[in-house]
Amino acid sequence: MQQDLKELYTKIGLVVLVIAIIQGVVLFSGVGQPAVNIGNTQANPDSGTPPLRCQPPVVLGRAGEVVAFAASGGTGAYQWSAPGGTPETGSGTVFATQYASDVPRTQKITVSSGTGQTYQQSSCIVTF
Numbered sequence: 001m002q003q004d005l006k007e008l009y010t011k012i013g014l015v016v017l018v019i020a021i022i023q024g025v026v027l028f029s030g031v032g033q034p035a036v037n038i039g040n041t042q043a044n045p046d047s048g049t050p051p052l053r054c055q056p057p058v059v060l061g062r063a064g065e066v067v068a069f070a071a072s073g074g075t076g077a078y079q080w081s082a083p084g085g086t087p088e089t090g091s092g093t094v095f096a097t098q099y100a101s102d103v104p105r106t107q108k109i110t111v112s113s114g115t116g117q118t119y120q121q122s123s124c125i126v127t128f
Contacts, residue, residue, distance in 0.1 A: 049075055052120035054111045061126040063102040067109075070094050074113025074120050081110045102128040 052074035059067045071078040071093055080090040084107060085097035099107065107126040114120055 054124040068096040
């Protein structure tokens with residue numbers, strides 16, 4: 001009975017994840033970690049700026065290994081933030097960073113683009 005419930009909860013979780021991905025929002029939770037909303041702050045729809053995206057949305061990280069992300073959409077000028085990473089900030093379409101520790105956690109990587117009416121922000125996650 002307990003195994004059946006565990007399998008049911010796993011299936012329900014996968015369905016929720018698929019629906020969230022289809023809607024452009026990903027929820028991620030590591031063991032003992034709260035869920036993290038990986039979403040986008042979109043520009044004013046009248047600005048004509050395409051939606052900003054950070055890809056891939058979730059990466060498995062290991063201490064000392066480089067993790068890389070790519071941005072698309074927005075204004076084409078990208079600024080990156082990776083708190084605790086080396087480097088912690090960067091610019092350009094592609095951003096790579098690494099972390100010294102693989103203590104179990106989730107780490108949010110943020111990319112932003114534009115200013116004022118065209119400002120957008122999108123996030124990806126590194127999980128350890």
